[in-house]
Amino acid sequence: MTPPPKGADAPGAEAPLLSVTDLRTYFHTNNGVARAVDGVSFTVAQGETVGLVGESGCGKSVTALSLMRLIQSPGRIEPGSSVRFEGTELLTLSEADMRRVRGNRMAMVFQEPMSALNPVFTVGDQIAEVARIHSRASRRDAWRQAVAMLELTGMPAPEQRAHEYPHQLSGGMRQRVLIAMALMMNPALIVADEPTTALDVTIQAQILELLADLQRRTGTSILMITHDLGVIAETARRVIVMYAGEVVEQSAVGPLFATPHHPYTEGLLAAMPRMGRRRDRLRVIPGTVPPPTDWPTGCRFRARCQYSWDRCANEHPPLYDLGDGRRSRCHLAVEPGRRAHPHEPLAAQAVPAR
Amino acid sequence: MTPPSAGVGTPDVHPTPTTSRQSGPPLLEVRDLVKHFPIRRGILGRTVGHVRAVDGVSFQLWPGETLGLVGESGCGKSTTGRMVLRLLEPSAGSVHFDGADVLALSGARLRAMRRHAQIIFQDPFSSLNPRMTIGAAIREGLTIHRIAAGEAADRRVRELLSEVGLRPQFADRYPHEFSGGQRQRVGIARALSVSPRLIVCDEPVSALDVSVQAQVVNLLQDLQRDRGLAYLFIAHDLSVVEHIADRVAVMYLGHIVELASATDIYREPLMPYTQALLSAVPVPDPTVRSTRVVLSGDVPSPANPPSGCVFHPRCQHPRKDEACTKLVPPLEEKSAGHWAACIKQPPTTVHWEVQKAAGGTRQPERYLPDL
16 A cells, blocks of 8 residues: 655755745735735755745645645736646646646645535545546545555544544544545645644644654655644744745744744744743734735835834845755845844834733 | 542542632632533434533632633533533532622622623634624623713723723724734723623634734733733643643543643643643644653543543553543542542542452552653
8 A cells, every 4th residue: 555655765855846936826806916925936855844834814825725726716826936846837737637636646635624525425435536536446446445545544443434424523533534535646745734723732643643654654745834833843844934925934944943034933933832931921923914915015024023124114025045945034134233123113013012 | 410429539529629829718619510411312302311511620710810721622611611601501510709609690690790700702703793893892891781881981992992902993993804813802802891800711812823822812911910800711722821821720521630730730740631631732842852642542422421530541641450440530639739630640539449449450650751
C-alpha cells in the first residue's frame, strides 16, 4: 500500500515541487475589488512541511484554494500569476487536465470535515471514489484500498467504520477520513487548511502525530495552513507569514520564533499567552486588519506598527532578502536602527486603548 | 441521581473544594450539580436513557476571583456555566449566589439575581440582534433592570462603550459593521451595563485572532481589577486560562477531575487526564520537543459513561488496574488546595484494602510524566 519514500530527507535538492510566483487572486465585488491574495510567491520542496500562518482575512485560505484552482466567481486568479507544480504550469491547464492533478498529485484537507464529506454516502464509498476516478480501479479494489487507507490513518475498526456515514463518526474520525481521501492517490503535496482547528486539543495531537508519521512513510510534502503558531512550531520546517494578502516574512522555523524580523510576526508571538510563562499582561497589536478592498498604501501594517516612520507611509516595502533564506517585508531591513525607537502605533491612538 | 459511592473509603458527603487563601464567604457556591438530558425515542417520546452532561460538580468562587473551567467538547463546562445562571434548569444539586439559593428564586427575585450575574458568549454576533443598534442592545439591560432611562441611559451607554475601548459614536451602528473583536467588546459592555459582580465568560476569546484575543483578555483583566468582578472563565484554550485564571477546574465527561491554583495545576498536574490535556497543547517554540502523552481513542459518550473512573479506558497511569473500573474516585485534596480525582495518586482516602477488594492489583504510586 505504502510506496517507498522518495527524497524524504533531501528537500530542496533540485527544482522545488511547488513554486508559486506573484499569485494574485482578486474578488470583483460590488463594493470594489478585494485583493485577497496580492502578489504571493513561495516554494515548497519535496518532502518538506511548510507552514503558512496568518490571521483571518490575511489570504492564506484563498492562497490554498488558488493552488487547487478552486476559486469561484466573483473570484479570479489574475493574469501574470504562476503556480508551477511538478514542472507544469497549473494556471493554464485545461479543467480536464487540472482534475487529473487535483486529488491525485495534489490533495487538500479542509478544516471542517463534516462539510467536506457527503452526508448520504458511506465514508468508505467516498474514499473509494477517489481511486475510481483517478485510477479507474474496480469497485472492489477501490473499496479494499479505502479500508487499507483508513487503517493507515489509525482509524479503529476500519472495515466496520468504512460502512458508516459521516454523522456516525466523531470529529477526529472524520478528519482521519479526509486524510485517508487525501492520501489515497499518494499525492506529492497535501494542502492542509487548518486541519486541526475544529478539533479538541488531545485529538489535534493525534492528528498532527498522524500527519508527521504519514509524511515520514510516504515522503509527501505538506503545506500546513494555520493561525496557530504552536502547530507551526511543532510541524513546519519553514514558515511563511501572511498579512493583508501579502507574504510579510519567510524563514526557517527556528530563527522565526527566536528573532522574528517583521513587526507583525513579532507582535503575534508577543500576543500569545504561553503555558509556563505567565505574564501580567499580554502584548497587543492594536487595531484590526484593514478590509481587502482598501489596503493602505505604503506598508499595510503601518497603522498597527510600533516602529513605523514616514518611509512606511510613502514606500510599499519589498520582500527584503535577509540571507539564509530569510525574507521580510519591512523597511527595518535597511534601517535596523529604527527598532530601538518603538512608539505608540497610529491604530492605538485612534481607538482609546485601556 | 447522585453518583454511586466509592464505598468504605469515601466520605458520604464530599467536602466542597476550597482554598486556604480565600477568606470571607464565597460569591458563588455550587454543590453536586447535575444535568441529565433525557434521550427520547419513538412516537411516544419514551425516555430510553440519559445523557449525563454534568454529573455532580461542586466548586466555589470568591469575589474578584477568576475560576477557569476547562475541558474538551462535551465535557459539560458550558452546561455548568448555564446552570449557574439558571439559563438551564439543573436536574439536581444546589447553586448559591451571594448566600441566596438560586434554584429557589423566581420572578422578580430571579431577575434581581441575574442583574448581578451576567454572561458573555463565544460568538458575540449571534447573541446580538442584527436589527438593533449596539447602543440599543446595551441600553436594554439598563431599561429592564430600571437602572437608567432617557438621557441618563444614553450617557451610560457612551460611558460603557469607551470603557470597553470603543468610540461612543459607535452606539448608532449595527452589529454587522463591527469586527469580531469589536463585537466581543460590545458583548462585554452589555454585560457590564447592569454592574454585575459575576460574569460567566463562555469561550469569550475562542473565535478571535491571536492579536485581538490579547486585546480582549487584557480588557477583561482591567475590568476585573477596577470593578472587583468575579469570572467563571469557560474555555478550551489552556494557555489563555493559565494566563487569566487564579484557580482552574478541569472537567471530563461531566465531572471535575482536578481543581487547583493555576500555578499548581500547570506545574504539577496530578490527574492523568489533566497531564494528557496539558501535554497535548502545541508549544509555540520549535526548540522545545516535549514528550507528549498521546491519548488513544475519543471521549466516550456521556450517554453511556465508563464505570468507576470515567477516564479509565484512556488513562496512562502506570498503576491503573481493575479497581479504577469499579470505584468512582472522589475529588480529594492531594495537597493544600490541590484537589484531584484519582485513586492511584497518593494520598487517597480510598484505602488500599478497599481498592484490593474491588480487584486492585497495583498499589497507588505518584506518577508525574515529564511534560
